Amino acid sequence: MDAKARTVALIRRQFQQLVPPTAFRLELDDGADADFVADADGPGSPHRPALPLICLPDVQERLFAEVFADLNVEENDPPARYAFAVLKKINAAIEAHAADDVEVSEDILGALVGLMSAVAGGAGVSTDASPVRYSFDRPDGGEDTIRISEVRTLISGFGSTGLRTWEAALALGEHLLAGHGPQVAGRRVLELGAGSGFVGLLCSKLGAASVALTDGSPEVVGRLAGNIAANGVANVSAGVLRWGAGDEDHAVPGGVDVVLGADLTYDAVLGALLAHTLAAALAASPRAEIVIAATVRSAETVGAFEAALAAHGLSHTHTVARPAPRFFYYAASPPIRIYTVAKCI
Ligand SMILES: C[S@@+](CC[C@H](N)C(=O)[O-])C[C@H]1O[C@@H](n2cnc3c(N)ncnc32)[C@H](O)[C@@H]1O
Numbered sequence: 001m002d003a004k005a006r007t008v009a010l011i012r013r014q015f016q017q018l019v020p021p022t023a024f025r026l027e028l029d030d031g032a033d034a035d036f037v038a039d040a041d042g043p044g045s046p047h048r049p050a051l052p053l054i055c056l057p058d059v060q061e062r063l064f065a066e067v068f069a070d071l072n073v074e075e076n077d078p079p080a081r082y083a084f085a086v087l088k089k090i091n092a093a094i095e096a097h098a099a100d101d102v103e104v105s106e107d108i109l110g111a112l113v114g115l116m117s118a119v120a121g122g123a124g125v126s127t128d129a130s131p132v133r134y135s136f137d138r139p140d141g142g143e144d145t146i147r148i149s150e151v152r153t154l155i156s157g158f159g160s161t162g163l164r165t166w167e168a169a170l171a172l173g174e175h176l177l178a179g180h181g182p183q184v185a186g187r188r189v190l191e192l193g194a195g196s197g198f199v200g201l202l203c204s205k206l207g208a209a210s211v212a213l214t215d216g217s218p219e220v221v222g223r224l225a226g227n228i229a230a231n232g233v234a235n236v237s238a239g240v241l242r243w244g245a246g247d248e249d250h251a252v253p254g255g256v257d258v259v260l261g262a263d264l265t266y267d268a269v270l271g272a273l274l275a276h277t278l279a280a281a282l283a284a285s286p287r288a289e290i291v292i293a294a295t296v297r298s299a300e301t302v303g304a305f306e307a308a309l310a311a312h313g314l315s316h317t318h319t320v321a322r323p324a325p326r327f328f329y330y331a332a333s334p335p336i337r338i339y340t341v342a343k344c345i
Pocket residue numbers: 158159161162163164165166167168169170192193194195196197198215216217220241242243261262263264270273
C-alpha cells in the first residue's frame with residue numbers, strides 16, 4: 001500500500017470504529033504507523049509532500065468513494081452527528097490549505113451539506129446501537145474485520161458497560177496481533193467480562209479452536225449472540241459467568257488453554273472477585289495462560305487487583321500497552337497494563 005492508500009485506510013478504519021472526532025487523525029504518523037505498512041514513499045521519507053495527502057484531489061476522490069459515498073444514517077450506520085463532525089474536521093483541514101490552491105471536492109462538500117441537514121432535521125445523539133467495524137491486517141495477509149453492535153452513549157451501571165468495546169480490549173487486541181500475547185491459534189480461549197465480545201471474536205478470527213465469551217450480565221450475554229452472528233464465526237459460544245463464588249453462574253469451565261479479559265478492574269471489589277475467578281480458572285485448567293488488560297484509571301483499583309491476586313496465591317507481571325496502536329485506535333492516556341497472571345511457585 002502506498003502512502004495515499006494508507007491515508008485513506010487510516011481514515012476509513014477510524015471512521016468505521018467511531019473514533020471520537022477530537023482524537024481522529026487525518027495524517028499518517030511516523031511513529032504510530034511505522035509498521036502499519038512500510039513503503040518507500042511513506043511518511044518520514046525525504047519525498048514526503050508538504051501538503052497533507054487529504055488535500056490531493058485523487059485522495060479526496062478515494063476517500064469519498066471508500067468512506068463517505070454510502071452512509072446509512074437512517075440506520076445509525078454511522079450516527080449522523082458523528083459523520084458530520086468527522087467530515088467537518090476533514091473539510092477544515094483541507095480548507096486550511098486554501099492558499100495553496102487546494103479545494104474541497106464537490107463530493108465531500110455535498111456529503112457535508114447532506115449531513116448538516118440530516119442533523120438539523122433531528123438526526124442527533126442516539127442511544128440506539130450502531131454497527132462498529134474494526135479492521136486489521138491479518139498476520140497471514142489481507143484485511144479482516146470484526147463487526148460489533150455498540151451503544152456508545154450508555155457507559156455506567158452493571159450491564160451497560162458491556163454494550164461497547166473499551167480501550168483495554170483494543171489494546172489487548174493489538175497485543176495479540178503484535179504476537180506479544182499468548183498464542184491463540186488452535187487453542188481453547190475463555191474470555192471473562194467479554195462485554196461486546198471484541199477480544200474473543202478477534203481470537204476466533206485468528207484461528208482459535210474454540211472461544212467461550214462470558215459475562216456476568218445476562219443482558220450483555222443476550223446481545224453477544226448478535227455479534228457472534230454478525231461475524232460469521234462458528235466456534236464461538238456465549239454464556240453467563242459471574243466472578244466470585246456461590247452458585248452455578250460462578251462455575252468456571254475446565255479444558256481451557258487461554259483466559260483473557262479486558263477492563264475488568266475498574267472497581268476494587270470487582271478486582272477481588274476477578275482474582276477469585278482467575279484462581280478457579282487455574283484450578284480447573286492448570287496449564288492455562290491468563291492475560292488481563294487493565295486501564296489504570298486509579299492506582300487504588302489496580303493496586304487492589306494486584307493485592308487480591310497475591311491473596312489467592314497468584315503472581316503477576318505486566319507490560320504497558322503500546323501507546324501508538326496500529327489498527328484499533330485508543331488513547332495513550334490513561335495507560336493500559338497487560339497483566340500476565342500465573343500460580344505462585
Ligand atoms: C468495562 S466492561 C469491559 C467489557 C469488555 N471486556 C471490553 O473491554 O470492551 C466490564 C464488563 O465486565 C462485566 N462484569 C462486571 N462485573 C462482573 C462480574 N462480577 N462478573 C462477570 N462480569 C462482570 C460487565 O458486565 C461488563 O461487560
